[in-house]
Amino acid sequence: MAELSRIGISLEEDLLGRFDQLIASRGYENRSEAFRDLIRESLLSEVIDSNKPVVGTLTLVYDHHLPNLSQKLTEMQHHAGTMVLAATHVHLDHHYCLEVIIMKGRSKEIREIADRMLAIRGVELGKLVLTNSGAALKSGR
Ligand code: NI
Incomplete structure (x- = not known):
């Protein structure tokens, strides 16, 4: 596994609350894995829109x-x-x-x-x- 970096993110409480509900309903055990998947998805859409x-x-x-x-x-x-x-x-x-x-x-x-x-x-x-x-x-x- 690649080396991990720790980051802090500031979010409105309401937004974080809704995010936590969403990821719980999808079965995520923690926020980190949910954020990683969202980031991968965004990066993938860039690749898909490119000529690669x-x-x-x-x-x-x-x-x-x-x-x-x-x-x-x-x-x-x-x-x-x-x-x-x-x-x-x-x-x-x-x-x-x-x-x-x-x-x-x-x-x-x-x-x-x-x-x-x-x-x-x-x-x-x-x-x-x-x-x-x-x-x-x-x-x-
Ligand atoms: Ni058939």
Whole structure:
């Protein structure tokens, strides 16, 4: 673990009270870990908005009875080439399939691919989560 620095923060009592309630409801055991996570999140959003490579996890739920839908999604993944690291398919029930597609690349390109997949008729739910290894947060790379 990296060397720790101690800092003091001044906050309005009311704000601190609300923060303590929030972190307790999320299961944090102390403020330090909650602050660290908030800082990491802010730094990560900077990385994501930059041109640096990130990892995207796209979750899709779609009706596989619609003609050509599965093939269309597969074709788009082949078209994205090496950006797609892995894809997992789960048959949810008689109608619906869940697919999780893990991609690596620039956030703009990952968002474009995700938006195109989400816009296809028959894709009923979906969400893209962008993240990275955290290495870029530590060293500023
Ligand atoms: Ni399926």
